[in-house]
Amino acid sequence: MSEKKLLLKEAPLLEVKNLETAFDIDGTYYNAVDQVSFTVKPRQIVGVVGESGCGKSVMSLSIMQLLPKGVGKVTSGEITFDGLNLEKMSEGQINKIRGKDISMIFQEPMTSLNPVFTIGYQLMEVLFNHLKISKREARQKAIALLKSVGISRPEKIVDEYPHQLSGGMRQRVMIAIAIACQPKLLIADEPTTALDVTVQAQILELLKDIQEVNDMSVILITHDLGVVAEMCDEVMVMYAGRIVERTDVDTLFYNPKHPYTTLLLGAIPKMDDEEERLSSIQGIVPSLTNMPVTGCRFANRCPKAMPECFTITPELRETDPGHEAACLLYETSKPREGVNK
């Protein structure tokens, strides 16, 4: 525990401040990520959870500056990584960081590898991009990397093509590519969603091992709260592009503050429950084009909604030490009057 406390005092590795990412829909920009601020400390695993379409992936793509060109762009905010402002970097500068200091694992292992190249080629590519290394050394290193992600017969797999590998193996290869240059930060965008349950557990185990061995920080994006419980130190709950709650993993499960989090946790099916129906949250996430302009974005689905929830936009503030929530229920200084204008 004392070790963990020490860790929390360190300077953050990644600091995101008031990030806003907008998408162009028929000429108007809509914010898919709205006023998101958070930090990731060295060696920390931060989980990001939320429903589909709540801006998790867009947020991670914003950090990597990988947003589709001409469609989405970061409109405001600052992303500071290891003292560098990623937002102000040129394409050439950011290319030197991508894959070396920050790398990413994608959701779909079946399409994340280029079908026309061998596994070894794709592993060696990232090495050649960032390190001065001979072809023979690169091959040796590729085999070692494959071994380190738990692939048996790496000498053989290195010359095989992606279509010859199973989904779990491909995700292992993706992880090997991501950790090839020992990055400081790994962004895993739903790394296990496309895999079956037994393989999921293995991949998570692997990720955790690698995180410990390499002293990496990890941003783990998922909509599986079980994964969060198993892996993360800290959790952010996102809803409709905003962070609604942020705390350490134990507090989130035992003492959730935001009604959305409470409902999410309530929706987890339990083995020993006698309930006939699974509980769910009524309604759906509003689409980008008809997001409520004022008030809490969750208000129309929230069982605890008050009239002012529809007019006052709640801000993320600390309710307990180390626990933040964006909900009017916890606004201590209540500037109800006045803000409304």
Next chain:
Amino acid sequence: MEIVTQKNPKRNAGPPKKSLSPWAMARRKFAKNKLAMTSLFFLVIVGILSFLAPYITTADVSRINIGQMGLEPSKEHWLGTDKAGRDVFTRLLYGGRISLLVGLSCTFFVIFLGTLIGSIAGYFGGAVDNLLMRFTDLILNFPFLVIVIVINAILFGRVSGLWVLIAVISFLYWGGIARIVRSKILSEKENEYITAAISIGCTPAKVIIKHLLPNVLSTIIVQATITFATMIVIESALSYLGFGVPQETPSWGNMLNSANEPDVLQFKYWIWMPPALMITITILSINFIGEGLKDAFNPKSRR
């Protein structure tokens, strides 16, 4: 236990099975296609004969021989002689040289330009895409024949005709390829492995050349064969009209030109039939090869 140990050496005894790349699989499928292989064989033979023409026949291609005008096929002149007394067989070989050269180099330039512009437009999108594609539209709007005639008139006698012709045809024809490549790149770049490639620090040039082009290369190759056939037709047509390869240089199109005269067309089949047949069969076989390639690259066709 024993069985296992016995089995293992047996398995390792043979040569290690190498994983087949998608290319190797396509190659195998192509090799099984009889029509395409026959066509390829024919094309290779024609190519070799044409390019080795000076070693195969000793007759002079362009010297006019008044004593031997319009002779029928014989032992001395396998395919007879034309109206100027030149050996048709010799001219056929030399003509193949020019026709294939024009076809190949036009195809090369067309594919090169089209791929370059199409992939840049497709990958970067937005303003770059708009600019390049409007330029492409502009080029595609040029009336082909008029441009060729005008340029021919301007440059007549100043520059060697052959390369002018190649340049003009290439410049006017890359638009179609650029559009096809662009649309393929547009769909291909949505794949996650492209995002993955960018995420490991590949520069745009590297992403296009190393990751996108190999995945659209099959389309480009098929398009190249079709373009090759088209180019031979265009060369022949222009030469036949007298705007193509300079008259003194033999090409299949130029040789057909003599069929303009009713006398030749009616009574001297040996003068125009060989080049006509060569054009037809060559184009047919190129098209068969193109079909074969299309089949070979299509993962859904199982033969």
